[in-house]
Amino acid sequence: MAMVNKTHAAWHAVDAAAEGIRRGSLAELFARDPGRAERFTTSAAGLLFDYSKQFATTDVVERLVALAEAAGLPDRIEAMFRGDRINTTEQRPVLHVALRAPRDAVIEVDGRNVVPDVHDVLERMAAFAREIRSGTWRGASGKPIRAVVNIGIGGSDLGPAMAYEALRFHADRGIEFRFVSNVDGTDFAEAVLDLDPSDTLFIVSSKTFTTIETMTNARTAREWILAASGGDATAVARHFVAVSTNASEVARFGIDTGNMFGFWDWVGGRYSMGSAIGLSTMIAIGPEAFHDMLAGSRAVDEHFRTAPLAANIPALHGLLTVFNASLLGHATAAVLPYDQYLRRFPAYLQQLTMESNGKRVRLDGSPVESPTGPVVWGEPGTNGQHSFYQLLHQGTVVVPCDFIGCLRPLHEFGQHHAILMANMIAQAEALAFGKPAAAVAAEGVSPELVPHRTFPGNRPSSTILVDQLTPRALGTLVALYEHSVFTQGVVWGINSFDQWGVELGKVLAQRIIPELESPTEPVLGHDASTNALIRRVRRARSGGSTDPS
Numbered sequence: 001m002a003m004v005n006k007t008h009a010a011w012h013a014v015d016a017a018a019e020g021i022r023r024g025s026l027a028e029l030f031a032r033d034p035g036r037a038e039r040f041t042t043s044a045a046g047l048l049f050d051y052s053k054q055f056a057t058t059d060v061v062e063r064l065v066a067l068a069e070a071a072g073l074p075d076r077i078e079a080m081f082r083g084d085r086i087n088t089t090e091q092r093p094v095l096h097v098a099l100r101a102p103r104d105a106v107i108e109v110d111g112r113n114v115v116p117d118v119h120d121v122l123e124r125m126a127a128f129a130r131e132i133r134s135g136t137w138r139g140a141s142g143k144p145i146r147a148v149v150n151i152g153i154g155g156s157d158l159g160p161a162m163a164y165e166a167l168r169f170h171a172d173r174g175i176e177f178r179f180v181s182n183v184d185g186t187d188f189a190e191a192v193l194d195l196d197p198s199d200t201l202f203i204v205s206s207k208t209f210t211t212i213e214t215m216t217n218a219r220t221a222r223e224w225i226l227a228a229s230g231g232d233a234t235a236v237a238r239h240f241v242a243v244s245t246n247a248s249e250v251a252r253f254g255i256d257t258g259n260m261f262g263f264w265d266w267v268g269g270r271y272s273m274g275s276a277i278g279l280s281t282m283i284a285i286g287p288e289a290f291h292d293m294l295a296g297s298r299a300v301d302e303h304f305r306t307a308p309l310a311a312n313i314p315a316l317h318g319l320l321t322v323f324n325a326s327l328l329g330h331a332t333a334a335v336l337p338y339d340q341y342l343r344r345f346p347a348y349l350q351q352l353t354m355e356s357n358g359k360r361v362r363l364d365g366s367p368v369e370s371p372t373g374p375v376v377w378g379e380p381g382t383n384g385q386h387s388f389y390q391l392l393h394q395g396t397v398v399v400p401c402d403f404i405g406c407l408r409p410l411h412e413f414g415q416h417h418a419i420l421m422a423n424m425i426a427q428a429e430a431l432a433f434g435k436p437a438a439a440v441a442a443e444g445v446s447p448e449l450v451p452h453r454t455f456p457g458n459r460p461s462s463t464i465l466v467d468q469l470t471p472r473a474l475g476t477l478v479a480l481y482e483h484s485v486f487t488q489g490v491v492w493g494i495n496s497f498d499q500w501g502v503e504l505g506k507v508l509a510q511r512i513i514p515e516l517e518s519p520t521e522p523v524l525g526h527d528a529s530t531n532a533l534i535r536r537v538r539r540a541r542s543g544g545s546t547d548p549s
């Protein structure tokens with residue numbers, strides 16, 4: 001497999017182009033090339049990607065494409081779609097694309113075509129979703145389900161929680177949906193505060209079914225159901241279903257595996273919202289709309305697999321992310337959806353991007369020589385404008401931004417949508433072109449205020465447009481970012497599909513839990529700070545001082 005490091009000619013070529021970019025400005029790029037907006041806008045699969053306000057030139061794009069080719073991106077795309085074990089540190093294929101493959105596709109893992117398995121689970125999910133939606137499925141006391149609570153964390157929470165918010169407009173409003181993820185008991189307590197156990201269904205979602213937060217919440221939920229049913233253990237079967245790859249742990253927990261919806265170890269947690277992990281989404285929006293979401297992702301999959309890199313939206317998005325992070329040194333990137341329904345999209349992308357590409361060694365274990373995945377963050381517009389956009393416009397760090405907008409609103413009230421879109425477009429314009437001191441002074445601003453009211457501009461952004469926030473559109477947005485992340489990982493030569501970085505903290509917590517709970521004073525062998533913190537929490541737990549000082 002090709003590995004491109006800093007000494008590679010293709011990297012040098014991009015670096016040289018970046019050098020020129022650092023000396024130039026977006027205003028000059030637009031002035032030099034009247035066709036720029038058109039040249040650097042690409043449409044496919046219902047997505048429009050305008051990257052003309054990035055530091056892209058024909059030369060830069062050509063060099064980035066050459067870099068991707070040198071890193072073997074076209075082969076790596078094929079390897080992923082073919083089901084090769086590209087997640088080498090876990091020896092697994094990476095096949096979220098199989099979750100949305102058409103019924104007649106053939107994708108083999110160990111000689112077995114997995115596509116029929118995918119469709120079998122989708123059909124079981126659909127049958128179950130219809131039972132819940134129609135009220136045919138009854139709780140232990142005979143009542144139809146009125147509330148669905150997904151218990152999961154990370155990829156078993158963020159995708160479903162984001163998708164529910166994003167597609168709420170299309171959801172059955174007769175059913176209440178809640179998402180419990182945090183092991184902080186507050187999350188569970190608040191989620192069920194106004195729910196009735198007799199018409200509540202819990203979906204325990206966990207790929208491994210061993211994650212401490214999820215299992216702790218699931219046990220508490222089981223107690224909550226049992227307390228309401230007078231300890232009748234048969235109630236569990238009517239109020240709990242599981243989504244997992246681990247049938248034996250599901251059975252051990254006490255959930256009938258007949259009420260389990262499976263998926264496979266070749267689906268990464270953060271890439272799993274189109275699998276059975278999306279059960280809550282399917283119950284909310286119905287099986288047909290869920291299939292529309294998958295169809296949107298599939299359209300982007302096909303585009304990613306077949307379009308030339310220079311006209312390939314996820315590849316271009318990924319290459320520009322590499323350019324911004326590694327070559328121009330921008331350590332963070334903001335995602336700014338101008339659609340209130342997408343308010344959880346940045347949180348969802350934080351796991352997708354940072355758990356995937358927050359890596360410092362390459363596939364062969366050697367250190368990556370450039371910065372890798374940027375810190376991704378964001379909030380919906382226009383709210384963010386009244387919060388952190390000050391820094392975006394006049395701060396000392398440059399934050400490349402993705403603006404995401406929908407051409408048609410789901411709620412048509414007077415001027416709302418025009419104001420929303422005007423703001424999105426204006427922000428990208430202001431970031432790119434700013435307001436020079438001379439223009440500020442020409443407005444009669446007093447000289448001492450001119451520096452304060454000057455906008456440097458030259459801050460890159462992309463604008464991504466969809467027609468309307470439909471299930472299909474959401475599927476396209478998700479696949480765009482999934483494949484962008486993949487593109488970045490290939491160029492950096494890292495494994496975007498493992499997450500060893502989350503392990504150490506989990507292991508240390510397992511050691512500290514008994515130290516906090518021990519009835520006798522434990523011998524602590526941590527550093528002085530950790531020991532002192534443990535003693536403080538122990539003191540408060542045992543009724544001693546709760547004054548943290």
Ligand code: F6P
Pocket residue numbers: 153154155156205206207208209210211214269270355499502
């Ligand atoms: O802690 C990280 C992680 O392993 C994520 O990658 C995953 O999405 C999450 O935990 C939840 O894991 P599970 O679905 O196995 O409960």
